Structure formats: structure tokens, C-alpha cells
Amino acid sequence: xxxxxxxxxxxxxxxxxxxxxxxxxxxxxxxxxxxxxxxxxxxxxxxxxxxxxxxxxxxxxxxxxxxxxxxxxxxxxxxxxxxxxxxxxxxxxxxxxxxxxxxxxxxxxxxxxxxxxxxxxxxxxxxxxxxxxxxxxxxxxxxxxxxxxxxxxxxxxxxxxxxxxxxxxxxxxxxxxxxxxxxxxxxxxxxxxxxxxxxxxxxxxxxxxxxxxxxxxxxxxxxxxxxxxxxxxxxxxxxxxxxxxxxxxxxxxxxxxxxxxxxxxxxxxxxxxxxxxxxxxxxxxxxxxxxxxxxxxxxxxxxxxxxxxxxxxxxxxxxxxxxxxxxxxxxxxxxxxxxxxxxxxxxxxxxxxxxxxxxxxxxxxxxxxxxxxxxxxxxxxxxxxxxxxxxxxxxxxxxxxxxxxxxxxxxxxxxxxxxxxxxxxxxxxxxxxxxxxxxxxxxxxxxxxxxxxxxxxxxxxxxxxxxxxxxxx
Amino acid sequence: xxxxxxxxxxxxxxxxxxxxxxxxxxxxxxxxxxxxxxxxxxxxxxxxxxxxxxxxxxxxxxxxxxxxxxxxxxxxxxxxxxxxxxxxxxxxxxxxxxxxxxxxxxxxxxxxxxxxxxxxxxxxxxxxxxxxxxxxxxxxxxxxxxxxxxxxxxxxxxxxxxxxxxxxxxxxxxxxxxxxxxxxxxxxxxxxxxxxxxxxxxxxxxxxxxxx
Numbered sequence: 001x002x003x004x005x006x007x008x009x010x011x012x013x014x015x016x017x018x019x020x021x022x023x024x025x026x027x028x029x030x031x032x033x034x035x036x037x038x039x040x041x042x043x044x045x046x047x048x049x050x051x052x053x054x055x056x057x058x059x060x061x062x063x064x065x066x067x068x069x070x071x072x073x074x075x076x077x078x079x080x081x082x083x084x085x086x087x088x089x090x091x092x093x094x095x096x097x098x099x100x101x102x103x104x105x106x107x108x109x110x111x112x113x114x115x116x117x118x119x120x121x122x123x124x125x126x127x128x129x130x131x132x133x134x135x136x137x138x139x140x141x142x143x144x145x146x147x148x149x150x151x152x153x154x155x156x157x158x159x160x161x162x163x164x165x166x167x168x169x170x171x172x173x174x175x176x177x178x179x180x181x182x183x184x185x186x187x188x189x190x191x192x193x194x195x196x197x198x199x200x201x202x203x204x205x206x207x208x209x210x211x212x213x214x215x216x217x218x219x220x221x222x223x224x225x226x227x228x229x230x231x232x233x234x235x236x237x238x239x240x241x242x243x244x245x246x247x248x249x250x251x252x253x254x255x256x257x258x259x260x261x262x263x264x265x266x267x268x269x270x271x272x273x274x275x276x277x278x279x280x281x282x283x284x285x286x287x288x289x290x291x292x293x294x295x296x297x298x299x300x301x302x303x304x305x306x307x308x309x310x311x312x313x314x315x316x317x318x319x320x321x322x323x324x325x326x327x328x329x330x331x332x333x334x335x336x337x338x339x340x341x342x343x344x345x346x347x348x349x350x351x352x353x354x355x356x357x358x359x360x361x362x363x364x365x366x367x368x369x370x371x372x373x374x375x376x377x378x379x380x381x382x383x384x385x386x387x388x389x390x391x392x393x394x395x396x397x398x399x400x401x402x403x404x405x406x407x408x409x410x411x412x413x414x415x416x417x418x419x420x421x422x423x424x425x426x427x428x429x430x431x432x433x434x435x436x437x438x439x440x441x442x443x444x445x446x447x448x449x450x451x452x453x454x455x456x457x458x459x460x461x462x463x464x465x466x467x468x469x470x471x472x473x
Numbered sequence: 474x475x476x477x478x479x480x481x482x483x484x485x486x487x488x489x490x491x492x493x494x495x496x497x498x499x500x501x502x503x504x505x506x507x508x509x510x511x512x513x514x515x516x517x518x519x520x521x522x523x524x525x526x527x528x529x530x531x532x533x534x535x536x537x538x539x540x541x542x543x544x545x546x547x548x549x550x551x552x553x554x555x556x557x558x559x560x561x562x563x564x565x566x567x568x569x570x571x572x573x574x575x576x577x578x579x580x581x582x583x584x585x586x587x588x589x590x591x592x593x594x595x596x597x598x599x600x601x602x603x604x605x606x607x608x609x610x611x612x613x614x615x616x617x618x619x620x621x622x623x624x625x626x627x628x629x630x631x632x633x634x635x636x637x638x639x640x641x642x643x644x645x646x647x648x649x650x651x652x653x654x655x656x657x658x659x660x661x662x663x664x665x666x667x668x669x670x671x672x673x674x675x676x677x678x679x680x681x682x683x684x685x
Contacts, residue, residue, distance in 0.1 A: 027666045045511045052510040059503075065483045066495035070504070077645040086475035136672055137663035153663070160665035183667040191673055199583055214504055215643050217652075225616045225659040225674025232612045232651065243479065248504055250638040255510030257634075269530070269599045269656040272674070276651050283608035286580035287650045297479050305486035 008359035011334040020159050025331050028156060032322045035266025036373070043262070053259045054377045056252045057313035061304060067213045067246045068295065074216030078278035080291040085118075091296045092123035095205065095238055098292055099129060102236050104202035108194075110220060110227030111135040112207025113151055113316060114296055115240045116338045117351065120205070132197050134226040136190050143170050149332030151339060152264050152318040157331050160186070194226070204234030204288065206276075208241035209315065210256065211293070214249045217275040218293065221260060224271075231276050237288040239276075243295050244304075244312040250275075256315055259375035263317035299351040307386050311346050313376040320370035320380060326363050335360060342370040342380045349387055354396045361387040422461050430459025509635045512598075519597040520682075523630045526600025527680060530657035531670070534680045540624075543568050546681055547589060547622060557587075564591040564609035565624065581613030588614040589622045594637050595630040599656055602680065603637050606651035615653050621675040623655075627684050 015021055040046045060067050072082045085091035099107065107129050109115065121131045121142070133142040137154035141147065143166055148154030155163070160181055167189055168179040176189050198204075206227050208218035218239045220227045231237045247253060253275075261267050280287030303312055321327040321341025332340035337348040337357060345364060348357035361384045370380045391397050397405070411418050433439055433456025441449050448454055458465075515522055528534060537546055543565070551557050558575040560582065561568075570576055581588065593605040602623050606612045615621060631637055634654070642648065659674030670676060 031666060043513065045513060048511040056510070062487065062490060063495045063500055064487065065480055066497060066500050068480070068483075074645070078648065084476040084479050086478055090475055134673070135663070136661045140663060153666075155663045156666075160667075163664050183664040184669045186664050187661055187669045187672060191671065194673065195583060214507070215648055216645075217648075223659065224661050224672035226672065228612065228616050228651075228653065229673055232616070243483075248500075249507045250643070251507045251509050251635050254634045254638075258510075258513065268526075269601060269654075271530075271655065271657045271660055273654040273656075274651060275654075277648055278650055281607070281650055284606060284650060285608060285611040286613045287606065295479070297475065297482070301479060301482035301486055304483060 008334060008336060008363055011336060012330040012363075015330040015334045020162070021157050021331050024157050024159060025328055028150075028153075028322050029328055032266060036263060036319060036322070037266075039262040039266040039268065046259075046262070049255060049259055050375055050377055052255050053315075053375055054313055056247060056255060057315075057376055058310075060247055060252075061244065061309060061312050064243065064246070064304065067248055068243060071211055071213040071216060071246050072295075074213065075278065075291075075293055076216075078216050080216065080278040080293060083292060083294045085294055085296045085298070087298050088118035088296075091118045091240065091294050091298070092120055094294050095120060095240070096123060096127055098236065098238060098290075099124065099127070099203050102202060102290070104129060104236070106130045106197065106201045107132070107203045107205060108197055108201040108230045108234060109133050109135075109138070110204070110206035110230040111138050111154075111222070112205065112240050113148075113338065114207055114242050115205060116148065118240070118296065118298065120240065132194070132201075134194050134198070134230055135222075135224060136187055136226075139190055139194070140166065143167075147333065147338070149340065150318060150321065151316055151341075151343075157333065198226075198229040198233045201230070201234040203236045203238060204230035204232075205238045205240060206231050208239050208245050208293075209260065210253050211241055211246040212248075212250055212253060212275065213246055215275070215277055217277040219253055220272075220274050220276070221257065221270050222272045222274075228272060228274055231274075231288065232286055234288055236290040236292070237276070237279070239291075239293045241293060241295060243297055243300050244314075256376075260315050260317050263315075263319040263373065263375040303350050308346065308350055308383055310378050311343070311350070311383055313378055314343055314347075315376060316343075317375055319373045319375065320378075323369040323373050325365060325367060325369075330363075335363070342384070343378075346380060346383045346387065349391075354387075354391050354394060358391060358396050361391065419461070419463060423464065426457045426461050427459055430457045432456070434459075507638070509633075512633060512635075515598070519630045519632055520627055523595050523597040523600055524682075526597070527595075527602075528600070530600045532600070532657060532678050532680050534682065536627075536682045536684055538684055540568055540683060543589075543624065543681065543683075544570060547587075550587065550620065550622065550679065560585055560588040560614055560618065562588070562590040562610045562614055565589055566609075580611045581617035583617070585614075585618040587620045587622060588618040589624065590614050592623050592625040592629065594640065595625050596632075596634055596637060596654070597630055598633050601634075601654050601656040604651075604653040604655060605641075606649045606653075612651045612653065615655065616659075616674045619671075619676050621678045622681060623678060624681050624683065627682050 075082050083094045124131045133139045140155050149157040164181045209221045210219040279291040324341050327341040335344050339347045345360040364384050366381045438453040560577040592602040594603040658678050659671040661672035662668050
């Protein structure tokens, strides 16, 4: 997946020209942004909650070894198994081995971004398993052979009409012969198709919004109920989770859940929050016979070790992308990785490497809205600047960009020369652009002038204007 | 497999902390104290708040004076010309169900019109109900029926989720496989951003509050 991030510019251009996509993304601006603002305005304690949420995550990360071991001990005490995976390949192998051992044929899945990150579906399908996403949105993008374009709303890029076509193509064999465009009828088809699959599944895979060290539970936050049918009806429940998902106590989840639903959907709560712990108890009438957790590193300890550590606070609410002018212009697929938007621009280079996601930290205007709305106060613009710096230091920025920045840096550290030269350029440009007030074309700036005009300068530099104003005072 | 390697990398990443190892005693103390974060402040009695919030969550709601009135309340939810075929959690075995009804006392079935379960608690802050899995309360009864009927004693409504955790025994022997905090019927907005109820779970959730 990461390799696709190479062509951010090309994909962004395509996205800007895609009218369906533009209409779909526009709904985020109106819907989610307004809903979140209302929910936050109704809660005077929200700011204190953000502080508390960030503090819980920082405390846990600063003692991550302790809490993971405590979590592991509680899972084991309650009959579950914990597996540790260094990277995506190991994580997939662990899940494949479990599926193989229990003779699995069908795997149902609740929504799990980390399972997308490790490429689990492809790994299981390569073993001949039937893998079925059960979240309606994930089911739709799986049928369409696409990737989710938003971490909370995977189908935000798809119109109802496109989904109607997709279902008409794939659901006739279930008896849905007529093409319908009504959202309720389309969801009714998903419900009907998947109901028997939940019962037939050998293995159910879910993610975890949180792992609770106190009780050895994984917490999933959903609205559809598919995650619970996945984890309860399959013979074996496997949880895939990043190591940063652990929090100390049940009360800590209460703080973070108040932030999550408001930041993600603008609601006080979601329909379902489930704390699942271990396999079925001896007297239970339902639940899985086995319960496994795969704890996944895949770049997270690297983030823990350095300046990017605050990124591990992320609770995957999607507010940063809902408020990002770049995401709202090009959508999620342009980012080319599993995680789009500001959080993805930080995560993807750390997970896949700078060489695979080099453009992403630059797909940002540093306007800072993501940081303002982040429920756990991640300084996303600072982290993105930091990654740009790392790319520079490690030589990933080459060619015209490197030459240009080097030249500018040389000039900027020589103030006298800088002032004289800029004065000259501004005067000449002001003169040249005097008649129209703008330029259609400029040498070395076609990246700008291809799409819009460059305003002509006012024939004086900022420094000169400042000095003049000071004299007149 | 990766356990020791991951732990070693974590410890190396955290090598700047004051103690070489985590201060286990202090961390265990925090765990035992279970500090609470900032609360959502609200005034007044718990039950009116719970009812207002649960209605906002699209629950439907009925209040009855005692458990004796439960059977007629359920009867009224089904078509009059139909002999009920429902699933009932064993926690409600003692209610005196009519012998002519078909009653499943096991786990949920693939086609499930109506189930009746007993809530462990209600949360006034959010209008949520808390279900605790066990022999007397299978989890599938919360997710498979078209209509999920939840019986809740008014005295089991608490202020915050933190109060639920205080009431529950978290020890390995007592903690259930599944705790479901439910705040409305199943829904999705994955087709065109339109909210549709239901998605995979119940189309409606009827609360029956017993005023004891």
C-alpha cells in the first residue's frame, strides 16, 4: 500500500477533477464539522477532557512495558492468549497459523484499521480463506476492491448510485435481482447477506479502540453491531491491535470515550461500546471457544523512541482529516496509504518509511486546524515539520527542491545581500506586472501559475514598507 | 515470537525515564485507585436525565410498576393474532411466562423477532444501558433480534460509567466475557451519509423501566 504514496501529486490532480468525489467529500465539511462543533460547544468540560485524555495516553506510553505486561497477565488469567508481532508480516503469520490450526474456512471481520495496515485480508485470502468484512462500509469497499478512504467513514468517497450499481452486480445471486438506490434497502441487503455468514464463521477478527490493562479487555466502539456478532458468533475471536492501544483502567476508557464519539461523529455516544475479555466462560450460552490478541509493533516503538511519540496518543477519531483543507480537497485515496489526512501523513512515513511516503508530510499547509480539534492534543503540524526536516537530513529531498532550498538558505543567512536582491526583484516585478496587477506565467513558478495567477508585488519589500511606516510614526 | 524484542525496544525508547524500570509500586497504586477524569456535569435526579437521554438515543420506553406487568407489556409489542415465539434471558425466568408461548432460553437464533433481557445498569450521563454476559444473559440476545426489549430496574440507574465499574467486580473469576454498553438501536451512515436503522443489530430497542 505504502508504495502507492509515491504519486500523491498525480492522484491529487485526479481527485480534484472527480466530480463525484468532490460532492461526497463536501458532505464531511457540512455534516461532521458542524456536528462536532455543536457537541463540543455543549460541553464546557471538553477542554479539560482533552488535557486529561492526552495525560492518560502520555502516562501509559511513558510506562508502556509495565502496562502491556499487566494487560497480558490479565488476558491470560481470563483464558485468552497474547501474541506479539514485530511487524506486519509476523502479525499476519500469527493470524494465519491460528486459522490453520483450527481448520478455518471462513473469517468474518469487524472494522480494524490495523488489519488494513498489516494487509491481513490479502494474507488470509492467499491461504484460500474466505474473508468477509462485516462493517457495512468496509463490506462495500471490499466488494469494490478498493481501500477505505476515511478511517471512520470508509465509503465517504462513494455515491449511493455507485453503491447501488455495485450491489446490483454482486447481490443478484442472493436473490436481490432488482437494482435499488434507497439507502435503507441497500443496507437491508448487507444485513441479509451477512447474517448467515456470522454464524458460519470459524474465526472472527476485530480491532480494538482500547485495551484495558486492569481487566485484559479489548474495547470496540461501533454503531452497527457487526463487531459484536463477529466476536460472539465465530468459534475463535482474534483481536488485532497496535501496542499503543493499551490504557490502564476502565475509568481511563471513560475519559477517552467521551472524547472519541464527540470528535469522530459529533455525538455523545455511539450505539455500542463493548468490553470483550477472553473466551466464553464455562456456563456461557454463547461466545468464542478461543480468544487471541495480536499485539503489533510495526514502527510504533520507533515512534516511541523519538520526537514523534505524541502521535501514539492518537485514538483514530478522524477529526484531523475532517478539518484538513488538503484532505477535504483530495479525499483519502490520494494519500495512497491506509491512514490518510494529517494523522496519516505522520503515520505512513513512520510505518512504511520515508522512501515510500515521502510526499505526505508536504501535503499540508501548516494551518493548524488539525491540532486545534485533536481530542488528545497531538501537535500534528510540529510532527509534520519534524518529518520534513528528517527527510532533508536523510537526503530524501533531491533535485530542484533541494537545490532551491539550499540556494534560499544561503541567501537568507546573508541579510544585506538578501535585502538588496529582494528589493531589486520586487521593483522589477512590480514594474513588469504594473498594468494587469498579476502574472499568468513566471519562470521557475509554473507549479503555481499553471493553475492560478501570481499577484504582482507592490514594488516595495516588506522591510522597506516597515521602515517607512516606522519613520512616519 | 516478538515479545522480548518489542519489550526491549520499548525499554530502550523509555531509557530517559527516571528509573531504569517502571516504578511498579506507583503504577499499581494508580491502577488500584482508578482515578476518574473530568465529569460531564449535570444537575437533578438520575432517572429523568436517564429517560431524556435514552429517548434522544432513539430508544423507546415504557415504565411499569412491577415485574408482574412485564408479560402483558411484551404481549402488547407483538401482533394480537400471533402466538409469541421469543427469546428470554434466564435472568427473567421467574416472571411467569404463559405456557402456550414458544420461549427460547438459550443463545440468540439467526432469525430472532424479539428478545427480552435484564440490564445490569443504566447510565444517566448518556442514557445507556449496560449488559453483562453470562448464563443468564447471552450476548447474542442483545444483537440478533429485530426488537430488543431491555428490562431495567429504576434503582439500577447510576450517574456515570465510572459508577458502573465501581459496582462491578473486576477480578478474573467474576468479570464477564462481554460487557455491552448500548446507547441506541443499530445504525449506519455508510451509504451516502444517510442514517439507516438497523444495520446488523436491532432495529429498535424498547426499555421497560420497573419503578421499584
